[in-house]
Amino acid sequence: MTNVVIGSLGEWVRSNAFKLTLALFMIPALAVLVIFQLVPTVWTIWISFTDMALLGRKFHEYSFVGLKNYEKAFNDFGFWASMRVTIYYCLASLVLRFLLGLAAALYITSRKFKGKRIMAAIFLLPYIIPGAIHPYVWLSMLETDYGTVNRVLRALGLPPQSWMYERLTESIIAINSWAGYALAMLVLTSALTSIPKEYYEVADIYGASRWFKFRKITLPLIKYPLILTLILIFKEDIDDFTYAYMFTGEIPYPDYRTELLALYAYHKAFSDFELGFGCAIGFIIAVIVFVITLVQLKIGGV
Amino acid sequence: MVSIFLDSVTKVFEKVVAVNEMTLRVRDGEFMVLLGPSGCGKTTTLRLISGLERVTRGRIYFGDQLVDDGKSVFVPPQRRNVSMVFQSYALFPHMNVFDNIAFPAYVRRLPREEIKRRVYEIADLLRIRDLLDRKPHELSGGQQQRVALARALMIEPSVLLLDEPLANLDAKLRVYMRAELKRIQREFGCTTVYVTHDQVEAMSMADRIAVMNEGRIMQVGTPDELYNRPANLFVAGFIGSPPMNLLECSLLEEGVLDFGPFKLKLPPDLAEAVKGRSDLVFGVRPQDVKVSREEVPGALEFTVYVSEPLGDRVVLTLVKEDVMLKALASPDFRVEMGEEVWVSFDFRKVHLFDAKTEQLIV
């Protein structure tokens, strides 16, 4: 750091050296983001307009085919079957994950009781362990003859189901809810604990019932985290196909019972090598997420 | 130890002029206080002196050396040999007190032994010797402040800058630290610039005070000068507690002031000085307003509006129609609200101002 500098550019650089260095700090991160996140996103859209394939001749000699992939999608049995499964899966998961999470959050934040910390830790456990483990964890539950779920059903006099075969869709919904409610629980616990106690005390002074307090104080104050939770849950559900893949493999079931849209896109691209088509589906998924998120924000009044 | 010279310094942030053509000389070894309300630019001035901000226009000199000229010359804060104590103390949270104080020395790579010796010396001086291995968050406000001060004194700076260092302390501690700071400054002899909005602090500690408002200096002088000869209305109203009474009036012929509800005849020397002017402001400190129960020649009749006993004196708020006046009385002068009293002024202590700008006579 010299004191006297001659020349205007040199002087500008020198006196703003610190700020320039800071700006430079952002570059590596932004570069990586652009290369590995932004470019693939844009590329997906572009590829969806071609007939590019993952292997073979069409890898290099693909051609631009406009909206053909999208037309194909709308006329494709697999696409709509997959769409149906996905809607079922996402809706059921959203409801279950959210309600269970909300219940857990309300429970955890309601009163001081011994072992609250441990309770919270236990509730959190399924969310913490890596996703690839979950199907393993549920193996013993879902087995047809001696699995825990069917044993309980039989004991209650209800018919046992073939969870690993017939009812795979329901199985992955169950696994997803079991593992995923904790997200809602975390966000909502944070939100609930940030409501000042004084509001409830004032309501108590005026003799409000518990349900009234919940409706008039709790719900409005956690509105934003609530919407955020719904957005995050939906985005995760439509995107993550780990369980579906582990129960399915590289080839979809003939009746597409586990074929989430994301898995379908993967299969089309990596099993059938139809990269263009797969990317079209991927883009459609992105659009769906975008639209649904906007809808959620609108409904929530954000 | 250096002198500081601010030559027509201006600092503009985006659209806001924080410091406006300010010229100030701080003498070598002097304790200069920048006094003014929030937003007057005193902290900005301090930051300009420290090098944390660059001037937009103007120059700053440390002694003979040009340190900032707004163009190509700029000595960064690292090189100015100044020390600064922030209002928030800015103690490094991850280091203990010893390391905090020693930090400037570590940076300059002084030898271990030397550092240790000096830290102990300063810690003794400020009476924080037993806190040396604590962390900042374990200390009380007063202790943190002394650690910040210790760190500032560590390398014997030429210039010591203090930004409202006593603002976060409770009243009793503040009074104590005022005396301590003054004592330490005398001992070390560094040129000190101290920023505050508390005029009591300024008056008690400063060699000279620069009263600032809206980026400009209103008046520079010793506490005495500012108290007895305020150059303008702003200074007059700012210095002194309780503040000076400032009453609007107009000059009639023959040295008579018209306040509306009453008139006041000026003594000949004052009348002579304001001859030819029209709108004036009459200034007199509550201490110089005499109140009595019996009529005194030349006195005016006022009604007691509020009486505030402070223990060692009583602050009376007196009204006459729409004119309000504050006066100080001794504690045994007992009056009731609504009572009528007689008010007269010590004309030797009266100040007359033009519609802003000047003062005329003491």
Place this chain on the structure above:
Amino acid sequence: MERGFLKRIAEPSFTAIGYVVLLCLFAYVLSPLVWLFVTALSPKGSPYLEIPERLTLDNFVNVITGRVVGGTKTAMHPVYTSRWIANSLFIGFATMVITVALSAPAGYALSRLRFRGKDLLMTAILLIGFMPMTAKMLPIYRLARQLGLIDNLLGVSLVIASGTIPTQIWIIKGFFDHIPKELEEQAWICGCSYLSTLFRVVLPAAGPGLAVIAFLSFLSGWGNFTVPLIMIYSEPLYPISLGLASIFVHNPGEIGLAIDYGSACALSVIYAIPPILVYYAFREHLMKIRLGKLEVR
């Protein structure tokens, strides 16, 4: 009906009903895990929850030293469990290093700099992180092919890091925002150069924040499934997630495992341990991070 449920849940009164509900919740949450742990410790596992005659750590030993042998009913087949564990460790640490090295400076810059379009940039970063992965992953294969990153653990770490960097930048920026600028200014006044201040004052003060993003990014790398799925095709290079998927057999009507249940469960337990440890270490911070993007007011 929902009202009553919520009401009851909202206030645990320790009546009989309360305990029953509690028990059901516990069963729901824990029972699937119980089998996992029990089988991992049994000498010979099965898909059914059975009490083993004795507990043993053999499964863990086998898994770690790679002596697991597997296969379907038709052929024997080496199972590289020890390599998988090593791969996951590598990916976890590599992701952590890359993420912290890139996110911390960026977060610091974004915290201290002021410029037009900063909010826009922050939002853009957020949005790119929010994009569903399915919209991004397919070309990653092609990109990786062209960059020579297929079957490359470092490449996988790079891609995973790029996915978690947006979140980590937001988190670490939040931490830097809480370090008052005056701390740096004080260091400068004390004579510290700009670079030196970063290392002596800023980074130490941000220590907890750095720890948080380090651990979160490690977990991101450790637990990731889809990126390796797309980028890794050679079995010895699988991370544990792909390994577990590969031995999970799923021919229609025949869901089972290609190796013995004991080893599979042991591998799963090993896979589950680091995240549990990390979350245990950060149990205080947990509630705060999640709400980093939205304040409730």
